[in-house]
Amino acid sequence: MTIALQYCHITVNDVDQALAFYGDALDLEVRNDVASDGFRWVTLGSPTQPGLEIVLSEPHAGRSQADGDALQELLTKGVLPMTVFRTDDLDATFEKVRGSGAEVLQEPIDQPWGPRDCAFRDPSGNMVRITQEPKA
Numbered sequence: 001m002t003i004a005l006q007y008c009h010i011t012v013n014d015v016d017q018a019l020a021f022y023g024d025a026l027d028l029e030v031r032n033d034v035a036s037d038g039f040r041w042v043t044l045g046s047p048t049q050p051g052l053e054i055v056l057s058e059p060h061a062g063r064s065q066a067d068g069d070a071l072q073e074l075l076t077k078g079v080l081p082m083t084v085f086r087t088d089d090l091d092a093t094f095e096k097v098r099g100s101g102a103e104v105l106q107e108p109i110d111q112p113w114g115p116r117d118c119a120f121r122d123p124s125g126n127m128v129r130i131t132q133e134p135k136a
Contacts, residue, residue, distance in 0.1 A: 007043070009055045010083060010126060011075050015040045017123040018056045025100035026085065026093075028054065036062075054083075075124060082119075082127035090132035094118045097130070110134075 012018035019042060022028050028044035031053055039061035043053040059075055060068030074080050087093040090108050097120055098104055105119035105127065117131040 005052055007053050007055050008083070009057065010122075011059055011071055011080060012056050012122065012124040012126070013058065013075065014123065015042055015056050015058065018042075019044075021097075021100065021102060021122045022054065022056065025097045025102060027096075075126070078121070078125040078127070080126055082129055084129045084131060086131050086133070088132065090116050090118060090130060093130055 010018070010022075019030070022044050023030060028046055030042060031045050032041075032043040034041045039058055040056075041061060042056045044056065045053045058068075059071040063071065071080075094108050102123075103121040105121060106117070108116055108118040110116050114134050115131045116134065117129055119127060119129045122128055
């Protein structure tokens with residue numbers, strides 16, 4: 001038996017703004033863009049992980065009004081779980097993402113537990129960390 005992660009969902013306020021961040025700044029490619037009942041679900045992925053996709057959608061997409069409202073409140077507070085990406089060149093990735101206008105939370109630093117990382121907020125306020133494993 002094998003098992004692998006296929007989808008990871010990120011809730012955003014505006015799918016088009018999120019596409020500019022995740023697609024343009026992080027170089028993820030759009031794999032699917034589906035509209036239904038006035039909402040969109042956009043999947044993105046990296047060529048280095050063809051079987052894994054990130055799904056961007058708004059809080060009320062496919063949810064009840066009450067559930068969408070609760071998720072919107074958490075998104076507004078900035079307390080939804082962070083997403084962590086890995087890169088082989090943290091400094092170049094940091095500069096590209098910073099150049100996109102994203103809010104910088106932490107410039108690249110060496111963490112005491114090993115990796116070098118940095119942090120941003122996406123246009124909806126989600127925390128995004130980018131990490132690079134220590135060089136051997």
